[in-house]
Amino acid sequence: MAKVLIIDDNSAVRLILSGMLEELGHQVVGEAADAAAALKAYQALKPDLVTLDLSLSASGEADGTTVLDALIKADAKARVIVISGNAQAKLRERLTAAGAKGFVGKPIQEEDLKSAIAGAVA
Amino acid sequence: MTDAEQALLRVIEEGVSLSADALAKVSRTAWTTSSVSIDAAGVDKMRGRLAGDEAEHYGALLSVPGAVFAMLLPKASGLELSKAFLGERAIRPGFRLPKEQDCVAEIANVVVHTVANSLADACGDAFMLSAPQMVVGRKVDLLDLALAELRTTGENYAVMSYVHMSSEELSSDCTVLLFMTPSFRGRLLKALA
Numbered sequence: 573m574a575k576v577l578i579i580d581d582n583s584a585v586r587l588i589l590s591g592m593l594e595e596l597g598h599q600v601v602g603e604a605a606d607a608a609a610a611l612k613a614y615q616a617l618k619p620d621l622v623t624l625d626l627s628l629s630a631s632g633e634a635d636g637t638t639v640l641d642a643l644i645k646a647d648a649k650a651r652v653i654v655i656s657g658n659a660q661a662k663l664r665e666r667l668t669a670a671g672a673k674g675f676v677g678k679p680i681q682e683e684d685l686k687s688a689i690a691g692a693v694a
Numbered sequence: 695m696t697d698a699e700q701a702l703l704r705v706i707e708e709g710v711s712l713s714a715d716a717l718a719k720v721s722r723t724a725w726t727t728s729s730v731s732i733d734a735a736g737v738d739k740m741r742g743r744l745a746g747d748e749a750e751h752y753g754a755l756l757s758v759p760g761a762v763f764a765m766l767l768p769k770a771s772g773l774e775l776s777k778a779f780l781g782e783r784a785i786r787p788g789f790r791l792p793k794e795q796d797c798v799a800e801i802a803n804v805v806v807h808t809v810a811n812s813l814a815d816a817c818g819d820a821f822m823l824s825a826p827q828m829v830v831g832r833k834v835d836l837l838d839l840a841l842a843e844l845r846t847t848g849e850n851y852a853v854m855s856y857v858h859m860s861s862e863e864l865s866s867d868c869t870v871l872l873f874m875t876p877s878f879r880g881r882l883l884k885a886l887a
Contacts, residue, residue: 583793657804659807
C-alpha cells in the first residue's frame with residue numbers, strides 16, 4: 573500500500589482517482605488543486621507517491637511540468653506519476669527526462685493506473 | 695494547396711476522427727459524427743452555422759499560444775453527461791456528485807487532447823494546452839469568446855476544423871472547433887514540409 577498525494581485542478585478527477593486508488597488498496601493522504609498547494613502538501617505529507625496532472629490552470633501559467641521540476645528539486649527520490657490527456661510523444665520524453673516515474677493517459681483506466689504504480693514503487 | 699498544407703489538413707482530420715472515439719470512451723456512450731469540416735474557413739461562415747442555436751451551452755476553451763481548441767455541449771444535458779462520465783460511482787449510496795462543470799471540463803479535456811496529440815506528434819512538437827476555461831452562453835457567443843483568446847496576440851486567425859457529434863442516448867450534441875493564427879499554422883506547416 574502506498575500513501576498517495578493527488579494533484580489535479582479538477583474536483584471530478586480527484587474524486588474518481590481517489591476512488592480508484594482506494595480500490596487498489598492505496599491510501600490517499602492528500603489532494604491539491606494548484607501548484608502552490610501541491611508543493612506545500614508534498615512537504616507536509618511526505619507521500620510515497622504523487623499523481624500529477626499537467627494542465628493545472630486555465631491561464632496556462634502554472635503547468636504540471638513546473639510542479640514536477642519543483643518536486644524533484646525538493647526531493648530527488650520523489651515518485652511522480654503523470655496523469656494527463658496530453659499523451660504527446662515529445663512531452664512524455666521530456667517528463668521522463670525530468671524524473672517522472674510513469675504516465676497514465678486520460679480517461680483513466682484502473683489497469684493502467686495499477687501498472688504505472690507498480691512500476692513507480694518497484 | 696502545398697503538400698505541407700494538405701498534410702496539415704490530413705493530420706487534423708485524423709485527430710478529429712479520433713475525437714468521437716474519445717468522447718464515447720469518456721462518456722461511456724456511443725456518439726455519431728454528423729458533420730465535419732476541415733479547412734481554413736472564414737469566421738463569418740462559422741458564425742452563420744452556429745447562429746441558429748439559441749440554447750445555452752457549456753464552452754470549454756483550451757489554449758496554447760497561437761491556437762484555441764473549443765468544445766461546446768448543451769447545458770441542458772450537463773447532468774446526464776456528468777453521470778455518464780462518473781459511471782457506476784454516480785449511483786452509489788451517499789455519493790456526492792462533483793460540480794457538473796468540472797465533469798464537462800474533464801470530458802472536454804480528454805476529447806480536445808485527442809486532436810492536439812495527433813497534431814503535436816505528427817509535427818514532432820509538444821503543446822501544453824491550458825486547463826479548460828469553462829464559459830456558458832449561446833454557441834455563437836462562445837465562438838466569439840474563443841476568438842477573443844486569440845485576438846490578444848494581435849494576429850488574424852482561421853477556423854481550421856469543425857466537427858459536430860450527437861448522442862441519442864444522452865439527448866446531447868457536441869461541437870469541437872479549432873482556431874489558429876497564421877504564425878502557429880506556419881510553425882506546423884514548417885514541421886510537416
